[in-house]
Amino acid sequence: MDPNYPVFANTLETYDAYFQDDRERYIRSYQEYEQYMALCEQEAGGSGSGTGSRSSPKKRAYIPRQRETAEERLIDDYFGDEEIDPKYTEENFRRRYRMSSTLFKKIVNDILSYDAQPLPDYFQFFREGYDCTGRKSIGPILKCTSAIRQLAYGTAADAFDEYLQIGERTQRRCLVEFTKCIHILYVEKYLRKPTLVDIENLYALHEEKHGLPGMLGSIDCMHWDWKNCPKALAAQFKRRDHKYPTIMLEAVADQRLWIWHAYFGVPGANNDLNVLYGSPLFDDELAGTAPECPFEVNGHIYNKGYYLADGIYPTWSVFVKTFSVAKTEKTLKFKRIQESSRKDIERAFGVLQGRWGIIRQPARAFEINALKRIMYCCVMLHNMILEDEDFVVNLRDVFVDPTPDIPQEWTERCDLHVRKHKELRDSKVHNDLRDDLVEHVWNRNY
Numbered sequence: 314m315d316p317n318y319p320v321f322a323n324t325l326e327t328y329d330a331y332f333q334d335d336r337e338r339y340i341r342s343y344q345e346y347e348q349y350m351a352l353c354e355q356e357a358g359g360s361g362s363g364t365g366s367r368s369s370p371k372k373r374a375y376i377p378r379q380r381e382t383a384e385e386r387l388i389d390d391y392f393g394d395e396e397i398d399p400k401y402t403e404e405n406f407r408r409r410y411r412m413s414s415t416l417f418k419k420i421v422n423d424i425l426s427y428d429a430q431p432l433p434d435y436f437q438f439f440r441e442g443y444d445c446t447g448r449k450s451i452g453p454i455l456k457c458t459s460a461i462r463q464l465a466y467g468t469a470a471d472a473f474d475e476y477l478q479i480g481e482r483t484q485r486r487c488l489v490e491f492t493k494c495i496h497i498l499y500v501e502k503y504l505r506k507p508t509l510v511d512i513e514n515l516y517a518l519h520e521e522k523h524g525l526p527g528m529l530g531s532i533d534c535m536h537w538d539w540k541n542c543p544k545a546l547a548a549q550f551k552r553r554d555h556k557y558p559t560i561m562l563e564a565v566a567d568q569r570l571w572i573w574h575a576y577f578g579v580p581g582a583n584n585d586l587n588v589l590y591g592s593p594l595f596d597d598e599l600a601g602t603a604p605e606c607p608f609e610v611n612g613h614i615y616n617k618g619y620y621l622a623d624g625i626y627p628t629w630s631v632f633v634k635t636f637s638v639a640k641t642e643k644t645l646k647f648k649r650i651q652e653s654s655r656k657d658i659e660r661a662f663g664v665l666q667g668r669w670g671i672i673r674q675p676a677r678a679f680e681i682n683a684l685k686r687i688m689y690c691c692v693m694l695h696n697m698i699l700e701d702e703d704f705v706v707n708l709r710d711v712f713v714d715p716t717p718d719i720p721q722e723w724t725e726r727c728d729l730h731v732r733k734h735k736e737l738r739d740s741k742v743h744n745d746l747r748d749d750l751v752e753h754v755w756n757r758n759y
Contacts, residue, residue, distance in 0.1 A: 376480070383478035384452045392454075410458075411465045411668050412694070416701045421457050424494050433497075435490040451479060459484045460491035464691060467670030469677075492686035495693055503696040504689060506597065507573050509604040512618060515567055516608055522568045523654040524757050525750060527608035528633075529618040530567040531658035532574075532594075532626070534585045537562065537688065540675035549580040557675050562688060563588045565620060566661035568654075571699055577688045578681060585625050595631070599733045600726075611749035611756075617736075619746065621655040630742035633750065647751045665695050 391406050392414065393399035399406075406414050427436050439453045455477055462473055463484065470488070471481035479487070507515060512529065519528035536559040542550050550558030559581030565574035576592045597603040598617070607616050622632045635652055639645035666673040669691040678684050736742075 378474075378478040378480070380451050380455065380478045381449070383476065384455050387455065387458060387477070409465070410461050412461075412698050413701055416697060417457070417461070420495075420697075421453055423498050424457070425453055427494070427498065433493075435493040436497075438486070438490045439494070451483070455479060456487045457491060459487040463488045464669050464671050464687070464694075467672075467674040489683065489686070492683075492690040495690045496686060499693050499697065500689070503693040503700075504575060505573075506603075509606055511573075512604060512606040516606070516618065518568055519654070523650065524754055525621075525633075525650070525654060526610045526753065527615060527618050527746075528654070529620055530565045530573060531621040531655045532563070532565045532632075533623065533655075533658040533662070534588055535562045535564065535662045536560070536581055537672050537684070538675040539581075539684070541677050541679050543679065546580075546681075549582050552581050555581065560676075560681070560684060561588055563592050563594070564658065564661065564692075565594070566658045568657050569699065570657065570661040570664055571696055572661055572665075572692050575689060575692045578685050585623075586627070589626065595737060598631075598737060599730050601729045601733060610746070611752045613745070613749055615742070615746060621651060621657075623655065627738070628740040628743045629737055630739045630746065631737060632743065633747055643751050643755045647747075647754050650754055665691060668695060668698070 388394075389397070390400045391410075403414060406417075410417055424436065424439050429436070439456055441452060442450045444450065456479075459473060459477055459479055462468075462477075463470065466472070469481075470484040473479070473484065474481065477484075507529070515529050516527060519530075520526045536555060538555060538557040538559050539550060540557050542558040547558050550560065552559065560577065561579040561581055561583060563574070563576040563579070563585075564572050566572050574594055576588070576594065579588045579591065595603075603617075605616055606618065607614050608618065609615075617631055619631050619633045622634055624634060624637065626632050626634060628634070633651065635648045635655075636644050639648045671687060672691055676684050676687075678687070
């Protein structure tokens with residue numbers, strides 16, 4: 314039948330009008346399906362070039378890394394063997410590892426010899442094994458070298474891929490697991506509070522170097538920029554004088570730059586005073602378990618040592634601050650000595666940042682716990698390097714409780730806490746101690 318025939322034409326128009334809604338719905342559904350497939354392709358590997366073109370999903374490229382050759386090259390370059398000396402000298406090793414080869418070998422051996430049942434995953438990560446194809450895993454020297462290089466230079470995880478032949482993801486894990494191992498192995502020795510013997514040595518050291526008896530060290534805070542801070546936390550970690558949000562480190566260091574106290578993790582929007590109120594620095598003092606080591610200055614006896622601090626810290630009995638304005642020759646001389654002695658903590662921060670470039674660069678981690686492990690790891694390695702350079706640590710006094718008789722009753726503990734709190738914040742003792750130190754410094758130098 315001729316489609317132009319009037320009866321047939323009317324039939325087609327009726328058919329189109331009847332199925333008009335269904336056809337448009339099918340067209341819209343097909344367009345939505347096309348958009349959905351385009352988004353899937355874009356997420357899988359990017360859209361193709363040109364209009365309407367499709368590209369195959371991007372696949373992960375396999376890179377044949379010769380880690381066995383890299384490990385042999387690393388050993389030949391820096392460690393050698395019984396017959397052949399290493400290619401690079403000990404000076405080059407110290408420059409690139411920030412420590413001596415003896416200390417690095419000790420760290421590797423301690424990680425490999427750690428014995429616990431069950432063995433934690435971060436220690437198991439450094440043990441040698443075999444994959445499903447029978448190929449030997451990455452050696453512990455390569456993994457520890459990768460972690461140390463990231464700490465020392467502060468570069469991205471894939472910066473040493475060409476030399477170490479380790480992928481980016483594996484190198485990031487090397488750093489994470491290495492910091493966990495360092496904390497478990499050395500926190501009780503290299504990040505501890507001074508004992509009675511340590512306090513006596515600190516008194517003698519600072520009396521000889523600075524002429525200040527009873528000085529325990531200097532206290533101050535340092536900021537570490539956090540580049541990849543989550544948006545939800547940026548407001549409390551941001552301050553106006555820094556480009557990025559920051560995290561604060563409170564530390565106490567002596568004249569030899571040994572860091573006796575480290576408290577990290579406070580948001581950078583706080584100041585040094587807010588950090589002090591949340592710090593565990595005086596927890597032992599308030600609990601009555603801190604060792605008592607009195608000292609004498611200008612004919613007066615004081616029960617507790619003190620820390621040098623700047624003007625923002627409160628007038629407590631354990632802090633010695635300088636004068637904002639020196640009105641006499643005595644106060645002027647004390648002001649110069651106090652400010653020059655307080656540079657110990659500034660020097661410690663400078664050496665810490667200069668030795669470990671990762672805390673000098675803006676942090677790239679997304680989790681604050683990862684940053685805490687990195688900071689504490691750097692502090693402990695800093696103290697380990699000082700010990701390796703003939704700083705003696707008396708191991709007999711590390712785990713000794715100086716005051717075993719602690720009151721157990723609740724009322725007695727409360728009374729002790731209140732009494733210690735008043736002694737700690739006694740401004741009169743602060744002023745008397747500073748006046749005695751002024752007289753001592755004046756009489757000592759004249």
